[in-house]
Amino acid sequence: MKEQYDVLIIGGGAAGISAAKTLWLSGCRSIAIIEHKPSLGGILLQCAHTGFGAGLDGRDYAETLLMDFPKDIPCFCSTTVIRLFPDRSALLSNGHIIRFRLLILATGCREIPFGSLPVTGTRPSGAFTAGQMQEMINCHHYLPEGPAVILGSGDIGLIMAWQLLELGLKVTVVEKESHMTGLPVNRARLTGRDICFLPGTTILEIKGMPSLSGVTLSDGRFIPCRLLLSAVGLLPQRELLEGRKIPDWILPAGNCSHIHSRIESVIKEGASTAVKVLSLLDRAPSI
Numbered sequence: 001m002k003e004q005y006d007v008l009i010i011g012g013g014a015a016g017i018s019a020a021k022t023l024w025l026s027g028c029r030s031i032a033i034i035e036h037k038p039s040l041g042g043i044l045l046q047c048a049h050t051g052f053g054a055g056l057d058g059r060d061y062a063e064t065l066l067m068d069f070p071k072d073i074p075c076f077c078s079t080t081v082i083r084l085f086p087d088r089s090a091l092l093s094n095g096h097i098i099r100f101r102l103l104i105l106a107t108g109c110r111e112i113p114f115g116s117l118p119v120t121g122t123r124p125s126g127a128f129t130a131g132q133m134q135e136m137i138n139c140h141h142y143l144p145e146g147p148a149v150i151l152g153s154g155d156i157g158l159i160m161a162w163q164l165l166e167l168g169l170k171v172t173v174v175e176k177e178s179h180m181t182g183l184p185v186n187r188a189r190l191t192g193r194d195i196c197f198l199p200g201t202t203i204l205e206i207k208g209m210p211s212l213s214g215v216t217l218s219d220g221r222f223i224p225c226r227l228l229l230s231a232v233g234l235l236p237q238r239e240l241l242e243g244r245k246i247p248d249w250i251l252p253a254g255n256c257s258h259i260h261s262r263i264e265s266v267i268k269e270g271a272s273t274a275v276k277v278l279s280l281l282d283r284a285p286s287i
């Protein structure tokens with residue numbers, strides 16, 4: 001690992017991969033990717049559903065994306081950036097400090113857990129975010145037990161409803177709107193499936209401790225469950241900025257910039273961010 005690069009990319013998901021490829025193909029050789037997980041791919045690696053490109057699932061799409069990835073781009077996986085400093089340096093989990101001229105922040109998004117929602121009651125084992133459960137099932141072969149309740153019928157809620165049905169669980173989806181809010185492709189996955197959809201209501205209280213026993217809805221009903229997933233939205237993952245305004249030497253890309261529902265727009269934004277970085281490099285102070 002060198003001590004300095006012209007461009008540092010934090011996050012090796014679709015946006016980071018796309019940005020790195022574009023920079024490299026444009027002749028920029030002083031770049032590196034830092035990725036928290038053991039391999040590149042980001043959220044794609046936990047997506048077992050089809051819907052990426054031409055009928056691929058997330059893992060196949062990641063494989064395709066990495067097929068022509070230049071092998072000489074330094075990628076430091078299983079390494080986390082834990083702090084950014086105003087002098088354009090980053091502290092890594094392995095203790096190294098890397099200096100850079102420009103930074104592409106491609107750290108993806110985070111989910112909203114029950115702890116952040118106006119839901120009373122307990123926070124027992126059995127309550128997760130939808131993405132956490134998706135990773136546990138698809139990457140770590142965890143087999144959850146039902147019945148399951150999912151709060152939110154956006155894309156991730158519907159994808160997880162489909163996946164839990166495939167595993168044979170009884171699934172209830174609770175949604176405050178009057179209709180399912182996810183993309184048509186994700187609603188279509190559930191057509192004809194034995195799912196309980198409860199529109200126009202929300203979860204008021206979680207019950208059970210230490211294990212989940214069920215939830216009370218805003219219409220007073222109690223739904224017994226052993227698994228509860230929150231799927232109520234995603235927020236750009238920008239904790240590294242520690243609440244500061246984004247300085248002009250940091251360029252966010254992918255879900256870290258704004259939440260994208262299609263992979264194509266993430267790839268496009270990764271590439272366009274790289275082009276912007278190339279145009280800024282001449283003027284960026286040397287290290």
Ligand SMILES: Cc1cc2nc3c(=O)[nH]c(=O)nc-3n(C[C@H](O)[C@H](O)[C@H](O)COP(=O)(O)OP(=O)(O)OC[C@H]3O[C@@H](n4cnc5c(N)ncnc54)[C@H](O)[C@@H]3O)c2cc1C
Nearest residue numbers: 011013014015036042043051080081107108254255262263
């Ligand atoms: C659950 C889900 C399902 C989706 N399904 C579809 C679909 O069916 N079809 C479709 O076209 N699109 C889908 N999308 C949209 C699209 O695929 C994703 O938005 C896209 O893959 C996100 O790429 P990204 O690079 O922005 O973020 P991510 O893939 O999340 O990558 C961010 C990376 O940054 C790393 N990271 C974060 N912080 C640090 C740090 N401090 N140090 C080092 N590394 C760090 C993370 O480990 C992660 O690997 C889905 C999105 C989600 C969330």
